Amino acid sequence: DTAVSQTPKYLVTQMGNDKSIKCEQNLGHDTMYWYKQDSKKFLKIMFSYNNKELIINETVPNRFSPKSPDKAHLNLHINSLELGDSAVYFCASSRAGTGGDEQFFGPGTRLTVL
């Protein structure tokens, strides 16, 4: 059973489109995260939710909107996609949001904007 799953694995789309990436965890964790792996291979936090409540919202364009229908799911919706949004996006979860718990990562979604 996959602990943290993301769909789709690959997403190729045109500039200006709106797309969503879904994330689900079956670990019973309270906290979920979205990370972006940038062109320099850095992993940077975008958002985190604790039990459906937004905890971290980094300086991310408001074209990016996370949605957490329940604590097992955290989806990422991106409006008006731009070339610079091309990256690998990782979802992760942890037992609690204290920073003292290891995070479990999904397989990543490679987004390519043409």
Add this chain to the structure above:
Amino acid sequence: ILNVEQSPQSLHVQEGDSTNFTCSFPSSNFYALHWYRWETAKSPEALFVMTLNGDEKKKGRISATLNTKEGYSYLYIKGSQPEDSATYLCALVSNFGNEKLTFGTGTRLTIIP
């Protein structure tokens, strides 16, 4: 902006040799230090979460130490094996009131058979 630095950036080690690399971070406002192992085409996997100064953790042939006063952590791999080839990331959590991980750029380790 927190500056988490890892060195070296990449490393080639002969199979069977032992190796170590460093994660440096600001010592003020320290809360926790994470180590992750990231194999190519996979996702990062947690190795250790360390919170106490002087802490030493071990998992098989891999161990890590932590010095929060001077702001560094070492990761050691004993008797390197080809399956140890991966990028090793450290990530700092500060006590600013959120649980944000700030990642370093990683050390890319290649084991030469």
